[in-house]
Amino acid sequence: MNTDGVLVQALVVAFSAAFTGNILLTNFLGMCPFLAVSRQVKTSMGLGWAVLFVMTGTCILNWVVYWHVLVPLHLEFLRFIMFIIMIAAFVQFVEMLLERYSPVLYQNLGIFLPLITVNCAILGAALFMVIREYTFVNTVAFGLGSGAGWMLAILAMAGIREKMKPDRIPQGLQGPGITLIIVGLMALAFMGFTGVLSGG
Amino acid sequence: MNGAGGGQKSVKALAMEGLWTNNPIFGQVLGICSTLAVTNMVLNTLVMCAALILTLSMSSLSISLLRSWTPRNIRMMIETLIIAFYVIMVDIALKAYWPEMSQNLGPYVGLIITNCIVMGRAEACANTQPPLTALVDGFFNGLGYSFMLLLVAIPRELLGMGTIMGFAAPYFSGPHWDKWIIMVMPPGAFFMLALAVWLFRSIQGPQQKEGAK
Numbered sequence: 001m002n003t004d005g006v007l008v009q010a011l012v013v014a015f016s017a018a019f020t021g022n023i024l025l026t027n028f029l030g031m032c033p034f035l036a037v038s039r040q041v042k043t044s045m046g047l048g049w050a051v052l053f054v055m056t057g058t059c060i061l062n063w064v065v066y067w068h069v070l071v072p073l074h075l076e077f078l079r080f081i082m083f084i085i086m087i088a089a090f091v092q093f094v095e096m097l098l099e100r101y102s103p104v105l106y107q108n109l110g111i112f113l114p115l116i117t118v119n120c121a122i123l124g125a126a127l128f129m130v131i132r133e134y135t136f137v138n139t140v141a142f143g144l145g146s147g148a149g150w151m152l153a154i155l156a157m158a159g160i161r162e163k164m165k166p167d168r169i170p171q172g173l174q175g176p177g178i179t180l181i182i183v184g185l186m187a188l189a190f191m192g193f194t195g196v197l198s199g200g
Numbered sequence: 201m202n203g204a205g206g207g208q209k210s211v212k213a214l215a216m217e218g219l220w221t222n223n224p225i226f227g228q229v230l231g232i233c234s235t236l237a238v239t240n241m242v243l244n245t246l247v248m249c250a251a252l253i254l255t256l257s258m259s260s261l262s263i264s265l266l267r268s269w270t271p272r273n274i275r276m277m278i279e280t281l282i283i284a285f286y287v288i289m290v291d292i293a294l295k296a297y298w299p300e301m302s303q304n305l306g307p308y309v310g311l312i313i314t315n316c317i318v319m320g321r322a323e324a325c326a327n328t329q330p331p332l333t334a335l336v337d338g339f340f341n342g343l344g345y346s347f348m349l350l351l352v353a354i355p356r357e358l359l360g361m362g363t364i365m366g367f368a369a370p371y372f373s374g375p376h377w378d379k380w381i382i383m384v385m386p387p388g389a390f391f392m393l394a395l396a397v398w399l400f401r402s403i404q405g406p407q408q409k410e411g412a413k
Contacts, residue, residue: 032233
């Protein structure tokens with residue numbers, strides 16, 4: 001029963017991170033790269049994978065650092081700096097690993113990795129994980145779910161933007177304007193998922 | 201004449217650029233991430249904007265002061281650390297003197313660190329300009345950012361809850377006004393921001409064609 005309970009709880013956390021509490025659509029995190037890179041499905045896919053991977057990795061890393069280094073030492077106020085350093089180090093490390101062992105993957109994801117260091121969604125996920133006091137298993141689930149949710153949102157956005165390329169849009173609304181309206185509609189649709197969790 | 205006049209004009213030019221021609225929100229479209237979430241309440245927005253203005257001007261100043269000692273290849277890391285330093289101060293001060301507000305804002309104060317506009321100004325201006333210019337530039341960019349966010353926040357709270365800064369507004373809090381709950385929810389923020397961007401880009405007109413496409 002115990003392991004079952006833990007698994008179910010982790011599933012709920014992952015589901016709510018990806019859908020009902022989508023980090024982009026309800027918490028507005030990671031908007032800058034979202035607006036800038038969502039023109040094509042192919043590049044969005046690359047960035048989406050990179051975010052998914054880095055978010056999961058850094059959430060785990062930051063959980064360990066926060067609960068096993070900062071809290072015992074009463075240095076919680078250093079968490080912003082620690083998280084940023086851990087994220088930058090992780091990204092750098094992954095970049096080097098990829099370059100060395102998987103040139104193909106490096107070519108596809110390489111350009112996105114440095115961008116991710118300053119992606120607020122990554123730091124945001126780490127901060128949410130601390131505020132909500134997730135257990136280790138839930139942290140893994142949360143990282144995976146948030147990353148997947150972000151990827152889902154940017155893929156959907158890129159798909160829509162590719163389709164509406166030929167459409168004529170008022171001059172002031174081009175670019176960010178129309179994208180924000182579409183994001184709003186997407187957020188509206190995602191709000192529908194709320195019932196899934198609360199309704200049981 | 202050149203000295204004083206030139207200095208004055210440049211402050212004016214910087215103000216113009218930060219507030220209008222190159223406004224962080226509708227010109228550069230940067231840094232909307234961390235602050236959109238708090239625009240459902242005007243008071244939260246004000247506090248958040250004050251924190252942002254402080255961080256942005258002070259970090260621009262510090263980065264500019266240190267610019268000749270900063271090695272090029274690790275400058276991003278140093279800039280981030282400087283920004284984080286000011287954010288931590290703001291965060292601790294809020295926690296100590298205004299715990300409820302700190303609770304309300306949640307992780308978003310910390311997220312100023314990764315707010316692209318701070319880093320953007322550091323890279324675009326503070327890195328190369330003298331301290332005073334950087335300070336003024338940071339301040340007006342923060343101000344330009346804040347007035348756009350307030351423009352998003354005021355209608356959201358008014359239409360969604362019938363209040364402004366927590367005080368009941370005459371008509372909107374009455375029984376005749378059906379509250380637009382959607383405005384306080386996330387989609388409302390996207391719609392309001394889109395409208396604001398649309399409005400200001402249209403007023404600015406075709407001079408800004410480059411950034412639009």
